[in-house]
Amino acid sequence: LKIHLVTGNNHKVEEIRSLADNELTVVPISDLVGEIEVDEKGDTFLQNAxxxxxxxxxxxxxxxxxDSGLEIDALNGFPGVQSSRFMEGRPYSEKMAEILQRLDGEKNRKARFKCAAVFYHPSGVVLAVEGTVEGSIAYEIRGEQGFGYDPIFVPDGYDRTFGxxxxxxKSIISHRARAFKKLFSLLRLFFSN
Ligand code: ITT
Structure with missing residues (x-):
């Protein structure tokens, strides 16, 4: 089964591809239609997906x-669905510095990454799944791997950041891995022959 991934974020393409098995080919939709622009006006990750x-x-x-993002408890779930749009156009180093600033002196560092994944097939099948990874916000930016807010997120059970x-x-415990593993196992049920 060949699936086109509606995203402009190449990191997501790589992460999701690495979770697919041989039966599934995941291709960025930009291969078909060029650069994309989507008006993400939903209130939830699921709506935006x-x-x-x-x-x-x-x-x-x-x-x-x-559709995914970071929810920080002490900031009432911020940046949430605004994770990408927050301080738009600025580098993530600045966005992360701003978040650390807003959490200055805050003891409650609890946070989670959430991912909603939606599959659509022209036969009319729509599947929606969600994945979450609980963790906490570090006291400084650490690590260079991954993307987005990875360098300030410490998943529960670890003392280092995703960065x-x-x-x-990430391919074992991330919000995206959890969502897409569920989705791909559902797809195997529906579309294996
Ligand atoms: P598309 O909408 O084109 O897929 P995007 O990057 O704008 O790409 P979202 O609208 O889903 O994606 O926004 C998600 C943002 O949340 C993303 O840009 C990161 O800032 C953050 N985020 C999501 N998953 C993340 C991850 O695994 N690691 C670090 N940050 C993540």
Whole structure:
């Protein structure tokens, strides 16, 4: 089964590809339509993942979308669905510095990454799954691997950030790994022959 991934984020493409088995080919939708622009106006990750898929439904091909973000308890869930848009155009080093600043003196560092993944097939099948990884916000930016907020997120059970732990650990416990492993096992049930 060939699935086009509705994203403009190449890190996501790499992470999701590494979770797929031989039966599944995951291709960025930019290969088909060039650079994409989606109006992510939903209030939840799930709504935004649905909007991404809906935007390209007219193509009549199997699609999958990922909407994800970081929720910080002491900031009432911020940046949440705004994880990408927050301080738009600025480098993540600045976005992370701003978050650490907002948490200055805060003892409650609890946070989680969430991912909603939606699959659409032109036959009418739609599957939606979610994945979460609980953790905490570090006191400084650490590590260069991954993308986005990885260098300030310490998953529960570890004392290093995703930025330090890298893909080997993310592919086992990340929000995205958890969501897409569920999704791909459902797809195997539906579409294996
Ligand atoms: P697309 O919408 O085109 O897929 P995007 O990067 O804008 O790409 P989202 O709208 O889902 O993706 O926003 C997710 C943001 O949340 C992302 O840009 C990162 O800032 C953050 N994020 C999500 N998953 C992450 C991860 O695994 N590690 C670090 N940051 C992550």
């Amino acid at each position: 649905l909007i991404k898929v809906e935007t390209f439904r007219h193509l009549g091909i199997p699609l999958v979308a990922d 330090e732990l890298g893909q080997e650990v």
